[in-house]
Amino acid sequence: MTKFDFTNHSHRRLNLLTNSYVLCSPHRAKRPWQGAKEELKKNTLPEYDPQCYLCPGNIRATGDSNPKYESTYIFPNDYPAVRLDQPDYVSEIKDDANADSETDKLESRLLVTQGVKGKCFVICFSPNHSLTLPIMPIRDIISVIDTWQKLYLEVKSQSLSGEAPYRYLQIFENKGFAMGCSNPHPHGQAWCLDQIPTEVSHELTNMNEYFKKNESHLLGDYVKLELVKKERIVLQNDSFLVVVPYWALWPFETLLISKNHLHSIEEFNEYEKADLASIMKKLTTKYDNLFNTSFPYSMGIHQAPFNCSKHDHDNSWFHMHFYPPLLRSATVKKFCVGFEMLGEAQRDLTSEQAAARLVDLNGEAHYSQKLSDEK
Amino acid sequence: MTKFDFTNHSHRRLNLLTNSYVLCSPHRAKRPWQGAKEELKKNTLPEYDPQCYLCPGNIRATGDSNPKYESTYIFPNDYPAVRLDQPDYVSEIKDDANADSETDKLESRLLVTQGVKGKCFVICFSPNHSLTLPIMPIRDIISVIDTWQKLYLEVKSQSLSGEAPYRYLQIFENKGFAMGCSNPHPHGQAWCLDQIPTEVSHELTNMNEYFKKNESHLLGDYVKLELVKKERIVLQNDSFLVVVPYWALWPFETLLISKNHLHSIEEFNEYEKADLASIMKKLTTKYDNLFNTSFPYSMGIHQAPFNCSKHDHDNSWFHMHFYPPLLRSATVKKFCVGFEMLGEAQRDLTSEQAAARLVDLNGEAHYSQKLSDEK
Numbered sequence: 154m155t156k157f158d159f160t161n162h163s164h165r166r167l168n169l170l171t172n173s174y175v176l177c178s179p180h181r182a183k184r185p186w187q188g189a190k191e192e193l194k195k196n197t198l199p200e201y202d203p204q205c206y207l208c209p210g211n212i213r214a215t216g217d218s219n220p221k222y223e224s225t226y227i228f229p230n231d232y233p234a235v236r237l238d239q240p241d242y243v244s245e246i247k248d249d250a251n252a253d254s255e256t257d258k259l260e261s262r263l264l265v266t267q268g269v270k271g272k273c274f275v276i277c278f279s280p281n282h283s284l285t286l287p288i289m290p291i292r293d294i295i296s297v298i299d300t301w302q303k304l305y306l307e308v309k310s311q312s313l314s315g316e317a318p319y320r321y322l323q324i325f326e327n328k329g330f331a332m333g334c335s336n337p338h339p340h341g342q343a344w345c346l347d348q349i350p351t352e353v354s355h356e357l358t359n360m361n362e363y364f365k366k367n368e369s370h371l372l373g374d375y376v377k378l379e380l381v382k383k384e385r386i387v388l389q390n391d392s393f394l395v396v397v398p399y400w401a402l403w404p405f406e407t408l409l410i411s412k413n414h415l416h417s418i419e420e421f422n423e424y425e426k427a428d429l430a431s432i433m434k435k436l437t438t439k440y441d442n443l444f445n446t447s448f449p450y451s452m453g454i455h456q457a458p459f460n461c462s463k464h465d466h467d468n469s470w471f472h473m474h475f476y477p478p479l480l481r482s483a484t485v486k487k488f489c490v491g492f493e494m495l496g497e498a499q500r501d502l503t504s505e506q507a508a509a510r511l512v513d514l515n516g517e518a519h520y521s522q523k524l525s526d527e528k
Numbered sequence: 529m530t531k532f533d534f535t536n537h538s539h540r541r542l543n544l545l546t547n548s549y550v551l552c553s554p555h556r557a558k559r560p561w562q563g564a565k566e567e568l569k570k571n572t573l574p575e576y577d578p579q580c581y582l583c584p585g586n587i588r589a590t591g592d593s594n595p596k597y598e599s600t601y602i603f604p605n606d607y608p609a610v611r612l613d614q615p616d617y618v619s620e621i622k623d624d625a626n627a628d629s630e631t632d633k634l635e636s637r638l639l640v641t642q643g644v645k646g647k648c649f650v651i652c653f654s655p656n657h658s659l660t661l662p663i664m665p666i667r668d669i670i671s672v673i674d675t676w677q678k679l680y681l682e683v684k685s686q687s688l689s690g691e692a693p694y695r696y697l698q699i700f701e702n703k704g705f706a707m708g709c710s711n712p713h714p715h716g717q718a719w720c721l722d723q724i725p726t727e728v729s730h731e732l733t734n735m736n737e738y739f740k741k742n743e744s745h746l747l748g749d750y751v752k753l754e755l756v757k758k759e760r761i762v763l764q765n766d767s768f769l770v771v772v773p774y775w776a777l778w779p780f781e782t783l784l785i786s787k788n789h790l791h792s793i794e795e796f797n798e799y800e801k802a803d804l805a806s807i808m809k810k811l812t813t814k815y816d817n818l819f820n821t822s823f824p825y826s827m828g829i830h831q832a833p834f835n836c837s838k839h840d841h842d843n844s845w846f847h848m849h850f851y852p853p854l855l856r857s858a859t860v861k862k863f864c865v866g867f868e869m870l871g872e873a874q875r876d877l878t879s880e881q882a883a884a885r886l887v888d889l890n891g892e893a894h895y896s897q898k899l900s901d902e903k
C-alpha cells in the first residue's frame with residue numbers, strides 16, 4: 154500500500170493554541186504554481202492626504218483635530234467598541250439554585266452575559282500617509298514598538314492601582330481593503346478591556362493545561378521543535394522566530410514567537426525591540442513581494458493579561474499572529490465559508506509548502522524599490 | 529447610576545454551543561436605520577445556462593456529463609476535499625512514553641495529526657438554473673430534504689456495515705458571490721467524513737456537559753426558554769423554531785431547531801419534512817426581502833454522528849445554522865477581522881434588534897413577485 158504523503162493525502166492538524174483541527178487537502182493544491190505574474194504597481198499614495206482623518210493637522214469626523222505629529226501618534230478611537238463610562242452589569246436573573254421559576258432557571262443557564270468596559274485607541278505608525286511597515290525605516294518601527302510598550306505599562310499600572318478595571322490589552326493592526334480597512338494611512342489599534350477576550354482565554358487555557366501535563370511551556374517547546382525540524386521557519390534572529398505554524402489556517406499565516414520566555418512587551422529590552430522591528434519589516438516585505446502588492450492582513454500581539462491568576466501570567470508567552478487572506482494572487486482571497494463555517498477550518502496548500510514559498514522571497518528589498526531602481 | 533441597557537452598553541454573550549463569547553457593542557448601532565432603499569432588481573438568470581456545469585445535460589470540466597435530471601440530482605464532487613482511496617495515516621513518531629529523543633517527545637506532543645478519509649457530494653436542488661430555495665415550490669424543497677434523508681440513511685448504513693469508515697455527514701449550502709460561490713445554480717454539498725469536524729465536536733462536548741450538569745438537553749431547554757421569552761423568535765411551526773440566537777455573531781444569523789428531540793434527519797416523518805421545507809422557504813424569503821437581493825449565506829445541518837458514543841448520539845439535537853454576511857445593504861458585508869481574529873467575535877446590532885427586523889418582513893411574498901405583479 155502506498156505510504157501516507159502529507160503533500161497528497163487529506164489529514165487534519167490540531168491547533169494546540171485553540172484546540173481546533175484544521176483540515177488539510179493538499180491534493181487540491183497539486184496544480185503547478187502559476188507564478189506571480191502580477192504587474193508591479195507603483196505606490197501612488199501621497200505623503201499627505203487632506204481627506205485622511207489620520208494625517209497630521211486634519212480634522213476628524215467628531216470635530217477633534219490631529220496635532221501636527223512627527224512620529225507615532227496615539228489617540229482614543231472616536232467610535233469605540235467599548236467604553237469606561239457605563240454601569241456595571243448586574244444580572245437580574247437569580248442563579249440556578251435560587252431561581253423562582255423554571256424560566257428563571259433556564260435563563261440563568263442559557264443566557265450567559267458579562268458587561269464589558271474598556272477603552273479603544275488608534276495608533277498612527279507614522280505621519281506619512283504613503284508608508285506601510287515594510288517600507289518604514291526600522292527606527293520608526295521601533296518607535297511604534299516603544300508606543301506599544303509604553304501603553305502596556307500605563308494600562309497595567311492603571312489596572313494594578315485600581316484606577317481602571319483593565320485585564321487585557323489587545324494590540325492589533327488590520328491592513329488593506331481586502332480586510333475591510335478603508336484608510337491606507339499606516340495605523341493600528343489597541344483595545345483595553347476588563348475581560349480577557351475568548352481567543353486569548355482559550356490560548357491561556359491550553360497553555361496552562363500543557364504546562365500542567367508536561368512541566369514545560371507550549372510555545373517554548375514549539376520554538377525548540379521548529380528550530381530542529383527546520384521545515385516551517387520563515388525568518389529568525391537572536392530574539393524571535395517566525396514560522397508558518399504546523400496548524401496554520403490562512404494560506405500564508407505566520408506565528409512570530411519570542412525565543413526566550415518573555416511574558417509581554419513589558420519585558421522587552423532595547424535589543425529585543427530592535428529585533429522585533431527588524432523581523433517585522435522583513436516578514437512584511439516578504440509578504441508584499443509574494444504577489445507584488447501591499448499585502449493585506451490582520452496581525453496582533455498575544456501576551457500576559459494583568460490582574461490575572463499566577464498560572465495565566467506564568468504561562469503567557471509573547472507571540473504575534475499574522476492572518477493574511479490572500480491565496481493565489483493580489484486579488485484571489487481565501488473564503489472561510491461553507492464547510493469551514495459549519496464544520497472545520499480547511500486549507501489546500503500545506504504549511505510546509507507555504508513556508509517554502511515565503512523563504513524563497515526577498516526579505517530585504519521591497520518590490521517597489523525595484524520599480525524605483527528601474528526608473 | 530443609570531441602569532444597564534442591552535441596547536446601549538457593551539456586553540458579551542456566551543455561545544453555549546461553542547463555549548466562545550461574542551462582544552456586543554450596541555451603542556455603535558444607534559444611528560437610525562436607513563431603510564432598505566435598494567432598487568428592486570429583476571432576476572435575469574436563464575432557466576438553463578449552457579455554460580453551467582450543474583445544468584442538466586451539460587458536460588463538466590472532468591468530461592463527465594450530467595443526465596437530463598428533472599428533480600434533485602446528487603453526484604460526487606469532481607474536486608473533493610477528501611477521498612476514500614488513500615492510505616491510513618500512521619504516525620511515525622513514537623508516543624511520549626516511548627520516544628527516543630527529546631525531538632520525538634516534542635513532536636508527539638506538538639504536531640498532532642489525523643488522516644481524514646471521506647467522500648464529497650454535490651446536490652443540485654433543481655434542474656432550473658434560475659431558482660433559489662425561497663422561490664422554489666415547497667414540494668421541490670421537500671424533494672431536497674428527501675435527498676438529504678436518503679443520503680443520511682445510506683451513509684449511516686455503509687458506516688454500520690463497515691463498508692465505509694464514515695462517522696459524520698456534513699450537509700451544507702454556500703450561496704452567493706459574497707460567499708465566494710461563483711455558480712448561481714441552486715445547489716448544496718454533503719461531505720461524508722471519518723472524523724467528526726471540530727465545530728460539531730465542540731458542540732457535542734458542550735451539549736454532553738450540559739446534560740451531565742442539568743439532566744436536560746441544551747437545545748431542548750433553549751427552545752423552551754425562547755418560546756417563553758418571545759424576544760428572538762423569527763418563525764415557528766409545529767415542528768421547528770427559528771431564532772436569532774442570544775449569542776449570534778453574524779448580523780442576521782439564525783438558528784433553526786427541531787421542537788421535539790429529533791437526533792437527525794433520519795427520524796423525520798412526512799409532516800416534519802413538509803414543516804422544514806415550509807419554514808426554510810419562509811426564512812429565506814424574509815432574508816431576500818431584507819435588502820431586496822438574493823441573500824447570500826452559508827447554512828448547514830448539525831445532527832447525530834454515526835458510530836459514535838452513546839452520549840454523543842443521545843445528546844445530538846437536529847438544528848441548522850444560517851450564517852449570512854450582509855450587514856446594512858445588499859453590498860455592505862460584515863468583516864470578521866482585526867479584533868475578531870485576534871480577540872473575540874464582535875457585533876453592533878443586538879440579536880433582539882435583528883430578530884425584530886426579520887419578524888417585520890414578509891415571509892410569504894418574495895420581493896421579485898412584486899416586480900412581476902407590477903408589470
Ligand SMILES: [Zn+2]
Pocket residue numbers: 170356455472474
Ligand atoms: Zn495567540
Ligand SMILES: [Zn+2]
Pocket residue numbers: 545731830847849
Ligand atoms: Zn450546530
